[in-house]
Amino acid sequence: MGPSERHEGVLPPGQRLQRGWPVTHYGPVPRFKPDRWDFQVFGATADGAKHAWDHEEFSALPYATVMADFHCVTKFSMLGVEWGGVAAAELLRLAPPAPEVTHVMVWAEYGFSSNLRLSDFAAGTSIFATHRGGEPLTAEHGFPARLVVPHLYAWKGPKWVRGVEYMTADRRGFWEERGYHNVGDPWSEQRYSYQEEPGEGPEL
Ligand SMILES: Nc1nc2c(c(=O)[nH]1)N[C@H]1C(S)=C(S)[C@@H](COP(=O)(O)O)O[C@H]1N2
Numbered sequence: 001m002g003p004s005e006r007h008e009g010v011l012p013p014g015q016r017l018q019r020g021w022p023v024t025h026y027g028p029v030p031r032f033k034p035d036r037w038d039f040q041v042f043g044a045t046a047d048g049a050k051h052a053w054d055h056e057e058f059s060a061l062p063y064a065t066v067m068a069d070f071h072c073v074t075k076f077s078m079l080g081v082e083w084g085g086v087a088a089a090e091l092l093r094l095a096p097p098a099p100e101v102t103h104v105m106v107w108a109e110y111g112f113s114s115n116l117r118l119s120d121f122a123a124g125t126s127i128f129a130t131h132r133g134g135e136p137l138t139a140e141h142g143f144p145a146r147l148v149v150p151h152l153y154a155w156k157g158p159k160w161v162r163g164v165e166y167m168t169a170d171r172r173g174f175w176e177e178r179g180y181h182n183v184g185d186p187w188s189e190q191r192y193s194y195q196e197e198p199g200e201g202p203e204l
């Protein structure tokens with residue numbers, strides 16, 4: 001199932017509809033320190049340089065919105081969520097990856113990370129959300145920014161995101177090292193790493 005095929009308003013197999021918006025994460029909620037916050041793009045960039053935006057600069061980047069469903073691997077889904085923020089495709093345009101880049105690692109506060117295929121990251125609906133439904137995110141939902149990749153399980157979208165590493169080979173992120181599927185497509189219920197087929201992830 002490619003990111004171009006969309007299933008708006010339909011629950012993936014094994015999911016149930018959630019009312020409200022639960023908070024789900026590992027560890028404490030970080031405190032936002034505007035003077036120390038930056039967003040970095042590093043690793044295999046096309047120009048070999050690290051790119052960084054402070055909070056004011058990041059907030060001034062082109063604002064996009066995405067309407068999408070949200071699926072947590074613990075089986076709850078929300079339908080029709082409006083996210084606002086910086087499109088991942090916009091970031092790829094501002095800080096292009098080298099031609100050899102195949103995957104990205106998205107980094108968040110406290111070293112939380114999640115790996116994605118470049119194609120999933122570059123999908124038109126992948127967004128560094130700063131807002132939901134026109135309102136700024138709350139601290140527990142990832143303020144000042146979180147990644148949302150609607151066509152994958154929601155752990156693929158780190159809250160309190162701080163940067164992206166361009167990679168020329170795949171590497172597992174936080175949950176992907178701890179038993180969760182390397183790809184995480186909810187439509188084929190790619191929940192756990194034991195379900196991985198050859199080629200779907202680096203060796204554990
Ligand atoms: N930094 C960080 N981001 C994270 C997580 C986490 O543990 N740490 N958990 C993920 C999981 S499993 C889910 S379902 C969503 C939940 O987002 P929400 O709390 O806004 O509903 O955040 C994802 N992003």
Ligand SMILES: [Mo]
Pocket residue numbers: 024072073074154155
């Ligand atoms: Mo989750």
